Amino acid sequence: MIPEISVGKQRSLLVRLSPALLGVLLGMLALGPALAPGFTLRYDMVFVPDPPIFRDLGGFPRSVPSDLVVAVLSYPIPAMLVQKLILLGIFLLAATGAAALVPRDRTAARLVAAAFYAWNLYLAQRLLLGQWALLLGYAGLPWAVRAAAQSGVRRFAIALIPAAVGGFQAMLVTLLAVLPVTARHPERWRAIATASTVAAVFSLPWLIPALRSGAATDPAGVDAFAARADGPFGTVGSLLSLGGIWNAEAGVPGQGSWASATIRLLVSAIAIWGFARLLRRSRDPALSGLAVAAALGLGIACLGAFLPDALKTLISWWPAFGPLRDGQVYLAPLALVLALGLASFARGRFGLAAVVVPVLVLPTLAIGAFGRLTAADYPAEWRQVQRIVNADPAPGALVSLPWRAHRVFRWTGGQVILDPATKLFARRVVWNDTLMIESRESGTIAVTAEDPLARRVGALLAEPGPAAPRLAAAGIRYILVSHANENEFLLKLQDVTPIFRGESLLLLRL
Amino acid sequence: MLKVFVAVAIGAVLAGLASAAVINVASPSLEPPDKPLYNYGTR
Numbered sequence: 001m002i003p004e005i006s007v008g009k010q011r012s013l014l015v016r017l018s019p020a021l022l023g024v025l026l027g028m029l030a031l032g033p034a035l036a037p038g039f040t041l042r043y044d045m046v047f048v049p050d051p052p053i054f055r056d057l058g059g060f061p062r063s064v065p066s067d068l069v070v071a072v073l074s075y076p077i078p079a080m081l082v083q084k085l086i087l088l089g090i091f092l093l094a095a096t097g098a099a100a101l102v103p104r105d106r107t108a109a110r111l112v113a114a115a116f117y118a119w120n121l122y123l124a125q126r127l128l129l130g131q132w133a134l135l136l137g138y139a140g141l142p143w144a145v146r147a148a149a150q151s152g153v154r155r156f157a158i159a160l161i162p163a164a165v166g167g168f169q170a171m172l173v174t175l176l177a178v179l180p181v182t183a184r185h186p187e188r189w190r191a192i193a194t195a196s197t198v199a200a201v202f203s204l205p206w207l208i209p210a211l212r213s214g215a216a217t218d219p220a221g222v223d224a225f226a227a228r229a230d231g232p233f234g235t236v237g238s239l240l241s242l243g244g245i246w247n248a249e250a251g252v253p254g255q256g257s258w259a260s261a262t263i264r265l266l267v268s269a270i271a272i273w274g275f276a277r278l279l280r281r282s283r284d285p286a287l288s289g290l291a292v293a294a295a296l297g298l299g300i301a302c303l304g305a306f307l308p309d310a311l312k313t314l315i316s317w318w319p320a321f322g323p324l325r326d327g328q329v330y331l332a333p334l335a336l337v338l339a340l341g342l343a344s345f346a347r348g349r350f351g352l353a354a355v356v357v358p359v360l361v362l363p364t365l366a367i368g369a370f371g372r373l374t375a376a377d378y379p380a381e382w383r384q385v386q387r388i389v390n391a392d393p394a395p396g397a398l399v400s401l402p403w404r405a406h407r408v409f410r411w412t413g414g415q416v417i418l419d420p421a422t423k424l425f426a427r428r429v430v431w432n433d434t435l436m437i438e439s440r441e442s443g444t445i446a447v448t449a450e451d452p453l454a455r456r457v458g459a460l461l462a463e464p465g466p467a468a469p470r471l472a473a474a475g476i477r478y479i480l481v482s483h484a485n486e487n488e489f490l491l492k493l494q495d496v497t498p499i500f501r502g503e504s505l506l507l508l509r510l
Numbered sequence: 511m512l513k514v515f516v517a518v519a520i521g522a523v524l525a526g527l528a529s530a531a532v533i534n535v536a537s538p539s540l541e542p543p544d545k546p547l548y549n550y551g552t553r
Contacts, residue, residue, distance in 0.1 A: 043550070043551070129551075224553070228553055246551070246553050247550070247551030247552065247553060248551065248552045248553055249551050249552055250551065254531045254532075257531065259527050259530065259531070260527070260531055263524070263527060350513065350514070350517050353517065353521065356521075357524065359528075360521075360524035360525060360527070360528040361524065361528075363528035363529075363531050363532050364531055364532060366532075404548070405550065406548040406549065406550055407548060408548045416548045416549075416550075416551075435550045436549045436550060437549060437550050437551055437552070437553060438549050438551070438552040438553070439552075439553050440552070440553065444549075
């Protein structure tokens with residue numbers, strides 16, 4: 001697992017840098033139009049101009065500390081550039097990390113591992129769901145595995161930085177891969193203690209607010225977020241091909257066709273065979289730890305799909321089991337196993353040609369997944385509202401209406417995005433974090449709000465009669481309404497004076 | 511020599527399928543929706 005260069009072999013700078021160059025190249029090919037000036041907005045991926053560094057987050061710490069890191073980086077560099085650097089960095093980190101797990105004198109194998117790990121269905125689907133923070137953890141995962149297989153607190157701490165920035169999901173996925181590797185370490189208990197301590201310290205930014213938030217986890221999330229079949233080979237076939245994400249709209253175009261799904265499954269089968277062969281030959285304890293992690297990840301991914309009631313019981317018993325509801329996330333170690341397994345076949349010049357296989361297997365991720373990832377800039381009215389609210393020193397929260405978490409704006413090119421108001425303001429923003437998911441089998445699933453204040457404000461808004469006095473009493477100072485002409489709540493807020501009225505935004509102060 | 515033929519054949523099949531996949535998805539264009547409220551997704 002820890003590559004050693006053959007004595008006396010000199011490698012050119014180009015060869016040494018080739019995984020990094022390949023990662024950047026694949027990133028540019030995948031992101032395509034998203035690299036144009038503007039923000040790339042899609043589902044959970046919401047970057048805003050001039051994000052406030054000191055935000056009153058309250059509620060469940062969803063984007064902690066990723067949003068803080070973005071805000072700090074956006075102080076000297078424009079936020080849209082920060083976003084592009086992060087997205088390209090994911091591809092760079094993923095490619096170089098996978099390559100770093102292959103012996104240094106096997107250039108072709110290093111590049112195939114890099115290409116597969118930076119260009120596969122898992123990465124594509126999570127990117128199309130906008131989960132860049134999770135992908136930071138995914139990209140850093142091979143580095144964390146490598147550091148765990150070696151020794152040293154400092155090395156492991158550095159390798160864990162991407163997951164630490166990404167937040168709870170990124171950290172959990174990384175730990176799933178790292179802990180079985182440390183369990184196979186010659187100094188097992190010391191390695192486990194080091195990994196657990198560093199991970200625990202890096203998790204404090206989200207762990208403490210999560211424990212103090214009083215957030216609840218709705219077991220209905222299991223029905224909403226369990227892995228599903230996104231091709232002709234059922235849920236297990238989809239998962240083995242690194243697909244199976246719960247959201248059909250996060251699929252890569254054309255991925256469900258027989259030809260595409262068959263090729264992906266075949267490539268997975270070949271890669272698993274290759275990894276088994278590698279395991280048998282090398283007897284590397286770190287590789288066997290990684291195999292255990294991949295099997296565990298696949299098991300977790302299957303849990304919500306095949307034993308939903310068991311998972312619901314676990315979540316009802318202790319909400320900390322909530323992160324298991326989106327089980328497909330835990331396929332990340334399997335992606336690394338497949339990358340290393342496929343790379344094990346690559347030898348010589350013909351092996352080098354296999355670098356293009358991941359792209360040919362999933363060609364429609366290119367050019368921003370054929371237009372799914374684009375760049376758009378916020379209309380001036382959003383920045384005006386941001387300036388007005390952030391310049392006001394008076395305390396009080398801001399409520400974002402309509403009372404739903406997701407929005408579609410014409411200026412985003414019709415992309416569904418999380419309400420940008422959740423990230424624009426320094427004060428506490430109250431938004432309806434109830435997640436609505438349309439299921440073809442069971443109709444609309446509502447995953448109940450996790451934030452206690454959101455539940456309270458939602459109840460106040462639902463009561464008949466003027467809402468302003470009730471909201472003011474609950475500590476609300478501003479109400480931001482988008483798509484004002486179609487908002488039913490305006491009838492309850494008629495007695496409030498608007499302080500800003502734009503083409504599609506209305507700002508009210510109580 | 512056989513390896514070369516096998517590699518070329520696999521490459522040709524993959525390239526053919528990739529081209530077909532690209533042509534299939536390149537034609538339809540996304541229709542911008544016009545609803546203010548949206549779901550997180552569809553499953």
